[in-house]
Amino acid sequence: MPEDAEWWAVLLRPQMWPLLAAWLVAVFALAGLVRAHLLHRAPAAVPGADTPPGALTPEELAHLVGGPRRAAETALVRLVLSGRVRRRSDGRLERAAPPGPSPDDSEAGWALLRALGEAPADPAAALAAAAAGEHPQTVRRLAGLGLYRDDPRLPGARAARAGALRIIGVLSVPLVLWTVLHLAADPLPGPSLRWELLGSVLLLCLLGAAVLADRAAGRPEPRTAAGTRLLAEERTAAAADTDPVRAEEALRFTALTGFTAMAAMHDAPPSRSGPSPWPAAPDGTVDLAGLLRIAADCRAPGPLHRGR
Numbered sequence: 001m002p003e004d005a006e007w008w009a010v011l012l013r014p015q016m017w018p019l020l021a022a023w024l025v026a027v028f029a030l031a032g033l034v035r036a037h038l039l040h041r042a043p044a045a046v047p048g049a050d051t052p053p054g055a056l057t058p059e060e061l062a063h064l065v066g067g068p069r070r071a072a073e074t075a076l077v078r079l080v081l082s083g084r085v086r087r088r089s090d091g092r093l094e095r096a097a098p099p100g101p102s103p104d105d106s107e108a109g110w111a112l113l114r115a116l117g118e119a120p121a122d123p124a125a126a127l128a129a130a131a132a133g134e135h136p137q138t139v140r141r142l143a144g145l146g147l148y149r150d151d152p153r154l155p156g157a158r159a160a161r162a163g164a165l166r167i168i169g170v171l172s173v174p175l176v177l178w179t180v181l182h183l184a185a186d187p188l189p190g191p192s193l194r195w196e197l198l199g200s201v202l203l204l205c206l207l208g209a210a211v212l213a214d215r216a217a218g219r220p221e222p223r224t225a226a227g228t229r230l231l232a233e234e235r236t237a238a239a240a241d242t243d244p245v246r247a248e249e250a251l252r253f254t255a256l257t258g259f260t261a262m263a264a265m266h267d268a269p270p271s272r273s274g275p276s277p278w279p280a281a282p283d284g285t286v287d288l289a290g291l292l293r294i295a296a297d298c299r300a301p302g303p304l305h306r307g308r
Contacts, residue, residue, distance in 0.1 A: 019178070019199045025171055026203055029164035030210055036161035039153055040220035051145050051230050053237040058248070059106035061234060062255035063138050064147055064227055068108065071138065072130035073298070074255045075108035076123075080278050080294060081247050081286055085116070087278045087297065092120035107135040123298040147227035154222050161220060168207050175204050231256075244285040254291070262295035 056064065062074035076093075079085040086096050095116050105113070108130060115121060115129035142148035182197040223231075238252050245253065254262070278297070279290030 016196060016199070018174075019196055019203075022171060022175060023199070023203060025167060026207060029167040029171070030206075032157075032160035032164035033210060033214055036157040036164075036220050037214075037217055039151065039157045040149070040222065051147060051226070053230070053233045055145075056142075056230075057106065058251035058255045059108045060138055060142060061252060063108070063135060064142055064223060065231060065255060066258055067131070068111075068133065068135055069127065069131040070255060070258050071106070071108035071135065072112055072127050073259045073295075074251055075106055075112050075130070076127065076298070077254045077291070077294060078106075078247075078251055079109060079112065081250065081280055083280050085112075087123075088120055090120075091122070091297070093123055093126055094120040107133075107138050111135075127298060142227070145226075147224055147230060149222045149224060151222070154220075158220055161214075165211070165214070168211060172204065172207060175200050175207075179204065244287045245291075247284050247286060250286050250291050254295075259295040259298050262292050263299040265292060 058074050058078070059071045062070040076085065080087075084096050085093055088094055093116055095113065111130040111133045112126060115126045121129075139148060139150050143150035179197065179200045182200065234252070235256055238249070238256055278294055279286050
């Protein structure tokens with residue numbers, strides 16, 4: 001091709017079409033990343049007040065930390081310690097007396113009891129069903145305190161971010177091959193730098209910088225700065241080494257820690273599917289080992305999953 005060809009003529013060559021398509025896909029993915037981070041860093045509708053530690057219920061605190069899934073885990077611990085849900089010898093959960101939700105239950109507790117229904121259910125399936133529902137009252141209360149962003153666009157933005165990162169990962173493989181092939185055909189330094197090579201190198205650098213910036217910014221969360229400060233204060237206030245612990249402290253510990261981290265603790269008992277019952281707290285206290293046992297059993301694949 002003549003050296004004085006216009007740049008647009010170079011871009012319209014058939015050899016450039018795959019690279020142009022890669023740039024279009026990359027722009028789409030990068031737009032999803034930027035939108036997700038901008039939405040999660042917008043000022044909260046209500047300025048964060050000085051909410052003191054202990055002002056939130058354990059389920060509200062759990063939702064602030066880890067969303068509906070953490071709230072469902074905390075609600076399960078409450079129902080177990082109060083004797084309203086028990087674990088059967090086959091590893092499944094079932095309701096105990098009283099059989100249904102009460103007005104004092106949290107939204108997560110209601111969702112969990114509904115998930116159990118009239119028949120026993122696997123712990124993982126029950127928690128997943130409870131976490132899949134909406135908790136509008138909890139979200140409104142947290143948003144009213146300035147701790148949480150109540151924006152219906154946020155879940156979609158987080159999903160778009162995850163999809164954008166997958167697109168970037170998939171797109172990087174052919175781009176690297178494209179770059180290597182052009183370096184082999186026209187190694188540097190050479191008489192000229194091919195537009196194809198320049199475009200692929202620039203795009204790889206752009207995608208790499210975007211991934212690094214995303215990692216540095218952290219996973220977008222609906223929690224506001226005031227919510228993050230409250231969590232730090234809650235973790236400081238919850239630092240206690242007593243055993244057994246009061247039921248309320250056990251619930252807040254679950255809310256702040258979650259079943260995954262609790263099951264991974266060095267003193268967590270191994271998961272099992274035997275008939276040993278879960279602990280209850282009739283006197284208002286529970287052993288830490290028993291609390292970790294609940295988390296370990298819920299994180300383990302139950303008998304229903306092993307057979308599939």
